[in-house]
Amino acid sequence: MIKLLGAALILLSTSIIGFRTAKSFADRPRQIRRLRTSLSLLETEIIYGSRRLDQVCEHIARREKKPIGILYQRCTEYLKGLDGVSTYECWKKAVDEVWPETAMKAPEREVLIDFGKTLGISNREDQLANLARVKSNLQVEENQAREEQTRYEKMCKSLGILAGALIVILIY
Amino acid sequence: MPRPILGTLPQSLRRMIESLPEPMKHSLEEIRVRQGRPLEVITRSQSRFVSARGQPVQKENEGYHPTKDDCAKMLNLVSNHSLYALEEELRRGYVTIEGGHRIGLTGRVVVEGGEVKHLREVTGFNLRIARPITGVALPLLPRIRRRNRLDQLLVVSPPQCGKTTLIRDLARLASLGEGGLIPQKVGIVDERSEIAGCVDGVPQLGVGPRTDVLDGCPKAEGMMMMIRSMSPDLLVVDEIGRKEDTEAIFEAVHAGVHLITTAHGRSMDEICRRPALSRLIRERVFSRYVLLSRKQGPGTVEAVFDGSLKRLTRREVAETL
Numbered sequence: 001m002i003k004l005l006g007a008a009l010i011l012l013s014t015s016i017i018g019f020r021t022a023k024s025f026a027d028r029p030r031q032i033r034r035l036r037t038s039l040s041l042l043e044t045e046i047i048y049g050s051r052r053l054d055q056v057c058e059h060i061a062r063r064e065k066k067p068i069g070i071l072y073q074r075c076t077e078y079l080k081g082l083d084g085v086s087t088y089e090c091w092k093k094a095v096d097e098v099w100p101e102t103a104m105k106a107p108e109r110e111v112l113i114d115f116g117k118t119l120g121i122s123n124r125e126d127q128l129a130n131l132a133r134v135k136s137n138l139q140v141e142e143n144q145a146r147e148e149q150t151r152y153e154k155m156c157k158s159l160g161i162l163a164g165a166l167i168v169i170l171i172y
Numbered sequence: 173m174p175r176p177i178l179g180t181l182p183q184s185l186r187r188m189i190e191s192l193p194e195p196m197k198h199s200l201e202e203i204r205v206r207q208g209r210p211l212e213v214i215t216r217s218q219s220r221f222v223s224a225r226g227q228p229v230q231k232e233n234e235g236y237h238p239t240k241d242d243c244a245k246m247l248n249l250v251s252n253h254s255l256y257a258l259e260e261e262l263r264r265g266y267v268t269i270e271g272g273h274r275i276g277l278t279g280r281v282v283v284e285g286g287e288v289k290h291l292r293e294v295t296g297f298n299l300r301i302a303r304p305i306t307g308v309a310l311p312l313l314p315r316i317r318r319r320n321r322l323d324q325l326l327v328v329s330p331p332q333c334g335k336t337t338l339i340r341d342l343a344r345l346a347s348l349g350e351g352g353l354i355p356q357k358v359g360i361v362d363e364r365s366e367i368a369g370c371v372d373g374v375p376q377l378g379v380g381p382r383t384d385v386l387d388g389c390p391k392a393e394g395m396m397m398m399i400r401s402m403s404p405d406l407l408v409v410d411e412i413g414r415k416e417d418t419e420a421i422f423e424a425v426h427a428g429v430h431l432i433t434t435a436h437g438r439s440m441d442e443i444c445r446r447p448a449l450s451r452l453i454r455e456r457v458f459s460r461y462v463l464l465s466r467k468q469g470p471g472t473v474e475a476v477f478d479g480s481l482k483r484l485t486r487r488e489v490a491e492t493l
Binding site (some may be wrong): 027046050051052053054079083084085086087090118120121123124126127 | 182183244245248249251252253254255256257259290335
């Protein structure tokens, strides 16, 4: 009886691991897409609204859900509160803090942090060019993430269950 | 010390300014931050450098020298991390902040096609602290009033003599209906955000309750926009002198709008020699001219002239109206 219970537990835990990994594969493209939408919003506010960066970030933070919203929320706080340290540092700090909570990976992070280097500190034309660049870079990452999703999502799920089954059989 | 001014200073500099002696802090007119040169404060009567411990000193080498980092931080604070929103301001060389205070900027200018395009590496800041001076126009009012309205008025003076302060106060008085005037709709076309000191389109300086402001708008165009859209009784415009301004003024005056404006000049002769203005004077567009100087402090009324450039003594004024 106890043996059976143990087997069920093993199967359950490996399946959970499998599903979780699968979910992160599914979340990544979705979050990148959200990020791109939020950048479009940023673009509209900067180029056409010509609003201050801290106000824009606050506005986006209120509109976007977790974890993208939190990124902007943090950025707003740092822009307002950190005694004039550079925009890049504020942005990087926000990205660094939010990253563990997201399903996104290193390439997107590079792109975003690189974008921070130019955020706010040049004229509108330049901002527009930078936003276009970061969006297209993110698009590339999104496509790749989507490809990985189709390739690995299902596999992870079945691998979880099968691995559990294998362990159970071996132990039995 | 006004809070918006302190808000633009990085912490290091803010602490120094805040530890200046009280009387000095209250009479500050300018704070000058220049990268690599001593931090300077200017009051009405004196100029001092500020030491790293916030003491006013006379010797240059005792003053605190703001670093590149200080200047970079300050630019971030002044621009709120949004240089893209300040394109126009950087081209003009100054930013107006909440409270109507103004920050002049210098640095490396980027030129494109012979025009100033941008300011790069901002290394010099001049924080000019605005102190609202109300009521300066009251003593002058009886000499320029026509019954209970203001008439076409040109204020002439060299820079820094209180032209803008005077017309701001006139706008306020007309808008409120004080000093024997009836309350009127006032329109201000504020090309350089000096009259009303707008931030996000909201006037920061006292311009009266019935006053509409077109902020940052070119004068000639702005006057026509005002007349078309806001039907003002009185238009207030700063520093005319270009050809298109003259045209717009003719239009405005013939549309039955009263006009208060200013021009740079030391005397009426000088003004008459300026081509755009001389035509207005010849055609007697203005019915009063006020000449200002700094003889007894800014805003000293040197003389008042009537439409034919006859100097008016106090007694004559009453008779000609």
